Amino acid sequence: MRKIFLSAIVLLLVLSCKDKNSASDKFLFDSSGNINHVSVVVENDLWNGSVGEAIREVLTQIVYGLPQDEPMFTLSQIPPSVFSGFVTKNRTILKVEMDGNSGMDIMENVYAKPQKVITVSGKSKQDVIDVISENAEKIVNTFRAMEIEERQRQMAKSPHHYVTKIKEKLGLTIQFPSIYDLAKSEDNLFWFRKNITTGHAHIMIYDLPYGALKRNDSTVTQIIKIRDSIGQAYFKGRLDETVDANGNKISSFMVTEDAYTPFHAETIVDNKPAYETKGIWELTNDFMGGPFINYTIEDKVNKRWVGIEGFVFAPSVEKRNYMLELESIIKSVKIE
Missing domain, CATH: 2.60.120.1690 (Jelly Rolls)
Structure with a gap:
């Protein structure tokens, strides 16, 4: 009887730990980052070449209506090899992936919340550039809407x-x-x-x-x-x-x-x-x-x-x- 009782306790503890782990898997930290700041996850050679130029052309375009030139967003480039930990918690992230598919995905709350992660992919540099150019307005509007929503959330406090x-x-x-x-x-x-x-x-x-x-x-x-x-x-x-x-x-x-x-x-x-x-x-x-x-x-x-x-x-x-x-x-x- 004692063995059965101990086995039941062990089973309950295992299930309890499993539940806690399942809950923690769903837990997301609050996002961070300055307003109008975008993290760009891309390899160094791509950032320093034509792909980086295409990204900067879209995200650092001059804001109209200001007395002096100011970019739409401030960018920070992060190589994929070091994209982990706290750097994944930025509110707005643009990722570039070189694979067999060309396209763009917009995801919410991937590493933190609230968060927008836009992934641009292509099998060649030109593919990536084309995707960025074709979706330039959508990329800018997605990040700007995120920043406006975040500023409203902060002000509501x-x-x-x-x-x-x-x-x-x-x-x-x-x-x-x-x-x-x-x-x-x-x-x-x-x-x-x-x-x-x-x-x-x-x-x-x-x-x-x-x-x-x-x-x-x-x-x-x-x-x-x-x-x-x-x-x-x-x-x-x-x-x-x-x-x-x-x-x-x-x-x-x-x-x-x-x-x-x-x-x-x-x-x-x-x-x-x-x-x-x-x-x-x-x-x-x-x-x-x-x-x-x-x-x-x-x-x-x-x-x-x-x-x-x-x-x-x-x-x-x-x-x-x-x-x-x-x-x-x-x-x-x-x-x-």
């Missing part, structure tokens, strides 16, 4: 208490962190700002009458005029209302810089048609300026347009990641 008032006034929800301070609040406009390295970042949320914007060949011009009128009304320069050496009163406010053609495209935000506009802003009679991103969303149900804009003043530092945060905030909007 400390939501701003003003989201309730925004919902009451504008009938929409939007997620942004509590570090933003309220700069202005009116019936149909909210303006928040936060201090950053050498400057500040801003987010504006407002709505417009349905007739304020017409769909035609001049839509982008209409959007620029609207944002310039809002800038003139609310975002004043340091010298505004002061007097110059000749005794003349100075007028200084935010406008869209004429010398930099804004990027304009139609897109979808919260399952609604929207216009995306990117460009450079400046202050009249002053030397301040920086990038902006504006989404004007058509809210047919409520017969209005919802405008959400982010802009940054950060001289002498890179602005790519600041603009990604603002885009992440904008794309978290849910209109009731």
Whole structure:
């Protein structure tokens, strides 16, 4: 009897250990890595040759709408022989494999979570290059969507208490962190700002009458005029209302810089048609300026347009990641 009892205990312990091992097999560590940072797993000779050039051409293309050239992503090359341990935990990974099949696979949460792993394969260098070129837009969009999702996840940890008032006034929800301070609040406009390295970042949320914007060949011009009128009304320069050496009163406010053609495209935000506009802003009679991103969303149900804009003043530092945060905030909007 004693032997049977001991055997039963041993069996239970073995099964228990097996269950624990099975659970651990499914466990994934949290992913890591800086925003807009991609790990590229590829052999050194490929990285230093035409395959590496093709990868860099896609992933380090210049971000449009910034005052200075900045790459879409920062890349770190890792040879497959050392791709193990903590280096596999990066949030975005591009792998190059030379085998008999040509194609591309997109996988989620392979080594950590959340994570996107894109594997490009081919039987020759040219095959790999062709796959990268043919899927360039998909590769960029996959990694950018991952970074926006991650930035939204991080910001959700400390939501701003003003989201309730925004919902009451504008009938929409939007997620942004509590570090933003309220700069202005009116019936149909909210303006928040936060201090950053050498400057500040801003987010504006407002709505417009349905007739304020017409769909035609001049839509982008209409959007620029609207944002310039809002800038003139609310975002004043340091010298505004002061007097110059000749005794003349100075007028200084935010406008869209004429010398930099804004990027304009139609897109979808919260399952609604929207216009995306990117460009450079400046202050009249002053030397301040920086990038902006504006989404004007058509809210047919409520017969209005919802405008959400982010802009940054950060001289002498890179602005790519600041603009990604603002885009992440904008794309978290849910209109009731």
